[in-house]
Amino acid sequence: MESLIPAASVVAAGLAVGLGAIGPGIGQGTAAGGAVEGIARQPEAEGKIRGTLLLSLAFMEALTIYGLVVALVLLFANPFS
């Protein structure tokens, strides 16, 4: 019983990052695809498109980072252990 909480926490930490990476991965793929399409259609707008793309990629990445924060809390600051 003693080791149940650490074990469950480690599994949950892995799941938090792993599942949290799915959605943003799909989103980043869509966004990058759209940006490439935009650049191909209008190469002179590349600079502007790249800036916007990087900003929005970072926003999506933040979602995975939230999962990571939860994972870190579970590993290093577990309120139940």
Place this chain on the structure above:
Amino acid sequence: MLLQTLLPLAEALPAPQSMAEETHGLEVGQHFYWHLGPLNLHGQIFLSSWILIGALLVMVIAGTRQMKRKPLGLQNLLEFLWDYIRNLSREQIGEAAYRDWMPFIGTLFLFIFFCNWGGALVPWRLVRLPSGELGAPTADINTTVAMALLVSLAYFYAGLSRKGLRYFEYYVEPTPIMLPFKIVEDFTKPLSLSFRLFGNILADELTVSVLVLLVPLFVPLPMMLLGLFTSAIQALIFATLAAYYIGEAVHEEHA
């Protein structure tokens, strides 16, 4: 209320020793405590942020000491930064009000940028502390929560001082159905701002230190470069979002 939910998170960090002791070199949740009355301060954060603030002040003062019409060297860099910050805040806040808020946005941007890069570029490991280690101040949740709450205060003040009580029309603007969502938004804005910055910087430091643990030479370098890139973008994002929130608060619907 937000602080009460978040502070236990920061305070609970030193409790589990076992995990941190097993993985050498990974020092998450170990702090160099300063005791000030009933408060436990994370001393290493204060030390590194004071050093970085000092460096920033020295740079800015030295660059604006003897200004010339043709900017050279440091003055040139500072003028570029000024231009950049002005464009950012003008784009987000709008022509009417951006002058009042440019210093705030610029300070946030430069401080976060210096903290992120300072944490990665300065060899803090050379300084040994009794416990914990020096690093990027933004990798501690207390720093980022403080800055996010400052942003919250700033946009409330911006809206209230510019529009008075008419500011609260913003909450029922398209339809009154939006009211609960807009109120919840006031809480999620600082939450997401602080977690985004904290998580990104801590994740960078963690990935680099895990890689250093596995292969000490050369292999972590690309990860470090990626970390520099993402931390610069995070500084930009924090500043952009702060400006956007302020711009949202001062925005006139029929202007």
